[in-house]
Amino acid sequence: MRYFLTFNVVFFLLISSFAEAQQRNPKIGYLYPAGGQQGTTFEILIGGRQIARSSEVLISGSGVRGRILHGYAGMFINNSDERKVAQQIYNDAKQLLEPKNVAAKQEEQKDNRKNEKNEKKEQKQISESQNNNQMKDSAKTAEEQALPSPETIMQRFPYFKRLTNPTPDDLQLVFYEYFAPRVDRKPKETLNQGVLVEITIDADAAPGDRDLRLITGNGISPPVRFLVGTNPEINELEPNDSNASNSSNTSNGSNASPLQTLEAWKHRDAPKTIRQLKPFELPIVINGQIRAADVDRFQFKAQAGQHLIIGVRARYLMPYLADAVPGWFQAAVSLYAPDGKKIDDAASFRFDPDPVLCVDIPKTGIYTLEIQDSIFRGRDDFVYRISIDELPFVTSVFPLGGRFGSSAEVEITGYNLPDKKTLLNIKHGETEIREKSFLDKNWLSYPIRYAANDLPERLESEPNNNIKQAEKISLPVIVNGQISEQDDVDYFSFEGKKGNRVVLDVTARLLHSPLDAGIELIGADGNIIAANDDRADSKGPNIGLETHHADPYLNVELPADGIYTVRLFNTIKRGSLEYGYRFRISPPQEDFAVYCEPSSLFFNNKTQPIKIRVFRKDGFNGEVRLRLSELSERAGFQLGEVKIPAGTEETTATLTLLPKYNGEPTEIILEAVAVINGKEKSHLVIPVDDFEQAFIYHHFVPANALVVTKPKRR
Ligand SMILES: [Ca+2]
Ligand SMILES: [Ca+2]
Numbered sequence: 081m082r083y084f085l086t087f088n089v090v091f092f093l094l095i096s097s098f099a100e101a102q103q104r105n106p107k108i109g110y111l112y113p114a115g116g117q118q119g120t121t122f123e124i125l126i127g128g129r130q131i132a133r134s135s136e137v138l139i140s141g142s143g144v145r146g147r148i149l150h151g152y153a154g155m156f157i158n159n160s161d162e163r164k165v166a167q168q169i170y171n172d173a174k175q176l177l178e179p180k181n182v183a184a185k186q187e188e189q190k191d192n193r194k195n196e197k198n199e200k201k202e203q204k205q206i207s208e209s210q211n212n213n214q215m216k217d218s219a220k221t222a223e224e225q226a227l228p229s230p231e232t233i234m235q236r237f238p239y240f241k242r243l244t245n246p247t248p249d250d251l252q253l254v255f256y257e258y259f260a261p262r263v264d265r266k267p268k269e270t271l272n273q274g275v276l277v278e279i280t281i282d283a284d285a286a287p288g289d290r291d292l293r294l295i296t297g298n299g300i301s302p303p304v305r306f307l308v309g310t311n312p313e314i315n316e317l318e319p320n321d322s323n324a325s326n327s328s329n330t331s332n333g334s335n336a337s338p339l340q341t342l343e344a345w346k347h348r349d350a351p352k353t354i355r356q357l358k359p360f361e362l363p364i365v366i367n368g369q370i371r372a373a374d375v376d377r378f379q380f381k382a383q384a385g386q387h388l389i390i391g392v393r394a395r396y397l398m399p400y401l402a403d404a405v406p407g408w409f410q411a412a413v414s415l416y417a418p419d420g421k422k423i424d425d426a427a428s429f430r431f432d433p434d435p436v437l438c439v440d441i442p443k444t445g446i447y448t449l450e451i452q453d454s455i456f457r458g459r460d461d462f463v464y465r466i467s468i469d470e471l472p473f474v475t476s477v478f479p480l481g482g483r484f485g486s487s488a489e490v491e492i493t494g495y496n497l498p499d500k501k502t503l504l505n506i507k508h509g510e511t512e513i514r515e516k517s518f519l520d521k522n523w524l525s526y527p528i529r530y531a532a533n534d535l536p537e538r539l540e541s542e543p544n545n546n547i548k549q550a551e552k553i554s555l556p557v558i559v560n561g562q563i564s565e566q567d568d569v570d571y572f573s574f575e576g577k578k579g580n581r582v583v584l585d586v587t588a589r590l591l592h593s594p595l596d597a598g599i600e601l602i603g604a605d606g607n608i609i610a611a612n613d614d615r616a617d618s619k620g621p622n623i624g625l626e627t628h629h630a631d632p633y634l635n636v637e638l639p640a641d642g643i644y645t646v647r648l649f650n651t652i653k654r655g656s657l658e659y660g661y662r663f664r665i666s667p668p669q670e671d672f673a674v675y676c677e678p679s680s681l682f683f684n685n686k687t688q689p690i691k692i693r694v695f696r697k698d699g700f701n702g703e704v705r706l707r708l709s710e711l712s713e714r715a716g717f718q719l720g721e722v723k724i725p726a727g728t729e730e731t732t733a734t735l736t737l738l739p740k741y742n743g744e745p746t747e748i749i750l751e752a753v754a755v756i757n758g759k760e761k762s763h764l765v766i767p768v769d770d771f772e773q774a775f776i777y778h779h780f781v782p783a784n785a786l787v788v789t790k791p792k793r794r
């Protein structure tokens with residue numbers, strides 16, 4: 081069952097005390113595009129707050145670098161003088177592209193190339209002087225103001241610089257960004273600064289997620305996701321809201337007046353001057369943004385018999401938006417056959433808000449893909465990536481993990497799989513939840529998630545569909561099972577002693593199983609002693625992208641000696657071999673996880689505070705101490721004595737810089753240690769950032785690393 085999220089207490093603590101500091105801290109609202117292909121160099125525009133004066137781009141892992149090209153103090157032309165000049169620049173560029181002027185333009189290009197180097201030198205000076213100018217401007221009266229120079233406009237707003245030597249696409253882009261009748265032309269304050277960054281991805285850079293941060297003179301931004309992929313990429317070219325082949329089937333004349341405005345613009349200019357992108361060759365990754373009332377349509381060539389995976393990354397790129405309900409971009413996609421008939425659509429994939437279409441292409445031809453927000457919103461930070469390819473896509477794994485050191489061959493199902501079995505890495509190690517992102521040499525853009533534990537394991541054996549058929553198990557054990565059909569219910573029985581504690585812990589959703597399990601503990605008399613559907617949010621911080629903690633959990637003191645039975649079922653009446661679970665029945669296995677927040681620290685003083693929270697597992701109540709890794713100590717950092725006392729959940733640690741720190745951005749490793757049953761146990765501290773969702777809820781999203789830096793000497 082799905083409960084709406086509960087309030088998180090942290091909200092109240094954060095709202096005032098850090099508000100002021102946050103206003104000065106740089107914060108990224110979006111990256112566009114939010115990723116790229118291995119072995120390419122390209123520009124991305126970053127939108128956000130307090131980022132115009134970024135001096136450095138930090139990208140986690142190796143093989144991906146970013147170079148700041150230009151900062152923008154505003155992304156919106158906000159006065160008529162600027163607009164006049166901007167329009168003139170646009171008109172001049174349009175003239176350049178008239179056929180008779182193209183020859184002359186080519187001559188000019190030669191000169192431009194010579195001048196480019198000089199321009200770059202001047203760029204910095206101009207951007208600094210423009211800030212001064214803005215202040216002076218406000219003091220003058222309108223008559224006194226001279227029009228800004230075209231150079232100023234080109235420096236002040238994204239994409240204008242391209243118009244010195246425009247392609248038709250550049251012209252179309254600038255027109256859409258600044259002059260087309262868009263309802264959301266003025267970006268939100270939190271998105272109204274920009275940085276243009278050149279990204280270089282090495283050919284051998286590992287595909288997958290990276291953390292991208294910006295550093296300014298005043299701070300370091302929280303990280304946002306940047307994705308490295310293996311397919312060629314393309315950016316959308318507006319207008320793409322409709323196209324000749326399917327507009328009659330898909331345009332719905334009865335709704336949304338803003339759409340009509342866009343349609344009007346499209347039809348006014350089309351088809352003479354509006355260039356539509358040609359149908360794409362596959363594989364491809366399409367990058368785009370959904371602006372207010374925006375619909376994006378793309379065409380691609382597909383062959384009969386292809387098994388296409390059309391995977392959308394939207395919410396994944398920016399998991400929580402503070403100022404939108406439900407708190408993220410909720411993408412919806414539809415696919416149209418060459419004859420214009422819709423053949424598939426989705427607004428999610430199972431429980432994941434990002435849709436995935438798995439399509440068997442029925443006949444060769446040009447297919448049309450359509451994407452929009454499912455509730456017709458749109459903003460600059462509604463950025464998406466859509467990959468269309470025939471790469472492996474795993475939809476289920478069974479069993480969903482294994483015991484440390486055991487044989488780890490598991491069955492997988494899905495699309496485009498080279499084999500129905502694969503090996504998991506379940507060697508002894510730090511993390512219980514792990515990911516596998518390659519099948520043979522094929523990269524999995526949706527990795528396999530699985531668990532590795534240190535208890536005996538078994539597979540369920542059907543039929544176990546009522547109390548009489550209950551499988552007898554002895555504790556401790558992890559049962560790997562499936563809700564294999566709609567009416568499947570799984571019963572397990574064990575012998576219990578009065579006063580003993582037993583933990584019933586299902587791990588399914590956390591491992592991407594579609595199962596929303598529920599459990600009941602039944603006593604010898606047939607009465608239900610305890611039941612749970614979703615583990616309560618209040619039992620620890622909201623970590624990660626899950627807003628629905630679907631996996632049930634019980635920690636119960638047994639009331640009497642006797643035979644106990646557990647009923648495990650799906651709370652939604654559905655089942656198949658994909659509805660796998662791992663079910664731990666054991667005495668409490670006391671343990672803990674520790675999180676530090678934020679994941680980026682900027683040392684404008686010698687010391688910086690960092691919030692530490694412990695998540696206590698199976699009733700662990702003892703003291704937890706923190707220490708700095710040796711490597712981090714050697715790099716010039718110091719952590720005083722930090723303890724989370726027994727029975728408490730959080731504290732604030734102070735990290736201190738020593739003179740030997742070289743001033744470069746550095747990844748810091750913290751370890752948490754506790755004594756459990758006489759044995760010392762340690763875990764790496766997981767860096768997280770606090771994301772606000774839909775004005776009220778708070779979530780902690782894990783980052784790749786805790787990164788620290790300090791202001792550069794000038
Ligand atoms: Ca768009
Ligand atoms: Ca569009």
Ligand SMILES: [Ca+2]
Nearest residue numbers: 562563564570
């Ligand atoms: Ca079963």
Ligand SMILES: [Ca+2]
Nearest residue numbers: 544545569570
């Ligand atoms: Ca069963």
